[in-house]
Amino acid sequence: MAQISHTQKKYTSQEFLDREETAEQRSEYIDGHIYGMAGGTASHIQISFNLTKLLTEKLRGKCRAYQSEMKVRVERENAFYYPDVTLVCGEQKFYRGRQDVVENPLLLVEVLSDSTKEYDKNDKFFSYQKIDTFTEYLLVSQDKYAIQQYIRQADGNWKIKATIGADSELYLESVDITVPMREVYDLVEI
Numbered sequence: 437m438a439q440i441s442h443t444q445k446k447y448t449s450q451e452f453l454d455r456e457e458t459a460e461q462r463s464e465y466i467d468g469h470i471y472g473m474a475g476g477t478a479s480h481i482q483i484s485f486n487l488t489k490l491l492t493e494k495l496r497g498k499c500r501a502y503q504s505e506m507k508v509r510v511e512r513e514n515a516f517y518y519p520d521v522t523l524v525c526g527e528q529k530f531y532r533g534r535q536d537v538v539e540n541p542l543l544l545v546e547v548l549s550d551s552t553k554e555y556d557k558n559d560k561f562f563s564y565q566k567i568d569t570f571t572e573y574l575l576v577s578q579d580k581y582a583i584q585q586y587i588r589q590a591d592g593n594w595k596i597k598a599t600i601g602a603d604s605e606l607y608l609e610s611v612d613i614t615v616p617m618r619e620v621y622d623l624v625e626i
Contacts, residue, residue: 446525452516453534462504465516468561473518479624480547481580484520486546486616486622491523496612499525499568506593507537508544512566518577521545525611540569543610547576565594572610580626581617604625 438621446468452515455470456463463470476484484503499561509516509531516537523543531537533576544564545616556575561570564570575588585597598604599617606615 441529450512453537455590456507462518464518465514467514468610474551476547476549477578480520480549482622482624483547483576483578485557487521487574489620490615491521491543491611491613494615495523495525495611499523499611500528505536507531508541508564508567509537509539510538510563510566511539513537513563515563517560517563519544520547523611539567541567542569543572543574543608544570545574545576547578549578557584560608572608574606576620578624581621583617583620604621 447465447470448468449465450466452463452470466474469522477585488501488503491499495501497558500523501526503559504518504520506518506522507516508519508522519541522538522541524538524540525542528538531539547561548556561573564573569599571588575584577583581600581602581604583599583606585599586605587597589594602621604617606617606620608615
């Protein structure tokens, strides 16, 4: 989702959450500032749906996959984000008991758009890294069969991989599953 505007006024995290409950459009919250988000394209929505469905099917009973309606809290950044896909395995940790904000994602996915790809690859990724449970990050192209993958190593460094091509398979190390690229991009016009 593309950021479209941000507020000048600083808000508390509770003010943000209260505002989100009645807002007509979603926003992200970063250290007191609220950033409005633009809607996604048909390809963006389809890829997010496909990945959520694939993760749910392959990890049934072990993990929960959420589409972009689930917020992720980054406590050390005082931020709330809406990743395109959020995967939580094991017990879920909800922010202050709220059922719409998780604090312990294992894997996060952002479907790239021209307006947000640099932000998703840099600032947002650096923020996500401050979540202790976060170990794998996918940046998914909308217009070609290409996924950049970042995997946290035992020493805290990140390994970078790329899966390219319709006949390729994406191996997700954090959950030990393989996903065919054709299924990630099912019904997407490339």
